[in-house]
Amino acid sequence: MSSPFHPDYNPLIRKLESVFTLTDDERQALETLPMQVAVLKDHQDIVREGDQPSRACLILSGFACVYKMTAHGKRQIVSFTIAGDIPDLQSLHLKVLDNSVSTISPCRVGFIPHEALHDICLRYPRIGAAFWRETLIDAAIFREWVMNVGQREGVSRMAHVLCELVVRLRAVDLVEDHVCDLPITQVEFADALGFTPVHVNRVLQQMRADGLIETQGTRLRIPDWDKLKQVGEFDPTYLHLVREDVAA
Template sequence: MPSNFHPDHNPLIRKLESIFTLTNDERQALQSLPMQVTVIKEDQDIVREGDRPSRSCLILSGFACVYKMTVQGKRQIVSFAIAGDIPDLQSLHLKVLDNSVATISPCTAGFIAHEALWDLCTRYPRLAAAFWRETLIDAAIFREWVINVGRREGPTRMAHVLCELMVRLRAVGLVEDHVCDLPITQGEFADALGFTTVHVNRVLQQLRAEGLIVTQGTRLTIPDWDRLKQMGEFDPTYLHLVREDAAA
């Protein structure tokens, strides 16, 4: 493991604790979960559609995306993955992947053998239920993105995704005063929102001009959270966060 990773800083623990209080035994089991920690450069596939993986990938730091490709080679990003996410957790049950996962920024990833996950789930039923819950929330995010891409207009579409990311990042302790690091390029937003990069640029300019967002490098600041939520028609119910401070 890289020297800068410590099990106590495991974002999976932070994420699960945004849902329920872990027992000491559950926390220790998660801290002791064997994983191969690897640093992966940006724009690299972690797993690809059609793979039959024997392990799942926990994002420890950085940003990744779940995507599919058309026959013509066009990419559709169907969700973003952040620290604490296991974007290919379904491979524990579905042996052939039907989507790909790639890094957006440099990522630190922990690869966990399926055997270790099965053993953890057998010994700790509450953790097994939590992992099942996470796959259900992934499906809820996919459903929300269908309506976002299919029915919402440009500024609303972008505002909704920015609100989602802010709430999810807050749940794992990566937001302070509505400020976060968001190293997602305009091209990646285009692939997620069904826009051209030119249209993404125009929408971002509009949100800035209306005082809804401030960007400086990869830093995103939301000066008026309530207005951005209204613009994005954003209701965090589909994220199923239990703690009020995470969903606020």
């Protein structure tokens, strides 16, 4: 498992190379993208619904989420975001954001000017196609989450999201032997799954008792990957990851 703090570790490059092999020129272009790096605390908004940003945010390390708020102040998390993700990439073409992005844990975030992203897409069409592909996968994840919240219940709903996170984290070398860091609170899982925090607690207790998961602090271990996939009705096809077979 590569360290996210190793100087040669670039989660965006790692993510793209899980799909295709970059040429030396493409890799150099990505490595030299102008980027303002900020270290953000947990539970801090990166961008807000209604913003008209001139730059996109790349998660370099840590966990974040995409969410929307009701008029009465209730939050619905619509996806979790990990290292290598650009959760507001759609802002390249959609000028007003229709969702917010917030940190879950402390994060390192790289802010890349839209102008630089437009330029690299024009100069390197394969990178442009890869970014377009990422927005399509984001849409696929949203569809799967609608299915998960709308039709699955209890342990199955939680198991599905945990399977997704493990596969996505593995694609950027943040999983080893089905063990990973997962600093997502029960309140955040509740906002993502349509449960109450009390229900989340009961579900997690049941999953531990059934031998589906083991937890120690923020560390998650999956003792029986095939069993967890079965319980969560998890098919990784919607993630469209070339390396998904490593975890599947």
